[in-house]
Amino acid sequence: MDSAKYVARIDSLCTGGPAAEHGGSDVLMAGPGYTIVSLEMSPASWTGDREGRVRTLEDFYALKDHIAALLDTRWGARRPWWMGTLVVRIDRGEPIPEPWTTISTLVDELDLWQPTGTDRWLALGVLEGEMDDEVHLLALITETDPP
Template identity: 30%
Template sequence: MDIAKDLALIDLLCARDFPGEHERYHTAWLGPGHWPDVSDCYAYEVALVEGLTRRHGEASRWGTVTLEQRIERGEAIPEPWGTLTALAIDVRTWIEPVSGRRITIAVADRDGESVPQPWLAVTESDPP
């Protein structure tokens, strides 16, 4: 579990060009991928949040319930926000000051059958 490595990845994705005109975001799974205990995943998320808060100030914290309701009504939610809604309920977002990109961290834990895993999205778009 290397917080410094994941923070460096976040820096890289904030600076890297996006893959294409219609794909204006980067996503990545964070952490080791296998947790000795589920609580270790949430502790890792806390450490990532602390590192990003030291760099960029307090995060905006929000939930995806409203986006989920909009999806259920048939509204198309742009990526990466649609995927984020499917993965997590609780989300934290910072704005990286140099690039202006949104850094969003969440633990993908909506699926009760899968092991929770921290997930990252870096994008130029605000949540819809």
């Protein structure tokens, strides 16, 4: 897993045109003013291999933390954000703007930055999914402030 490659992809998301215009095979979702990309994806061959999946999850969280440390040196300390509070707000009927509603269904926690010199927010998270699903390292770039 090549951190420089992921940071370069993040840079392209932060400095390019409107976020929803970014294409690429790594784009999972996009909408007005936001893009969610999969920086890295594991294989989905877990069939009963709990230990292998746990090791993979540990590797993905370690990769996220490594990239986050690199981004901290650029933009200052990340803001950890647990999605549980946001999910409760959604369940209570509070209107939450996209992409925050969607990302809250994908990950349990995010690391958040507002890249210097932009009006965008960058978030990193790990999508764990179900036992047989792929694991993804996600990057979200959006023009919408976190709720």
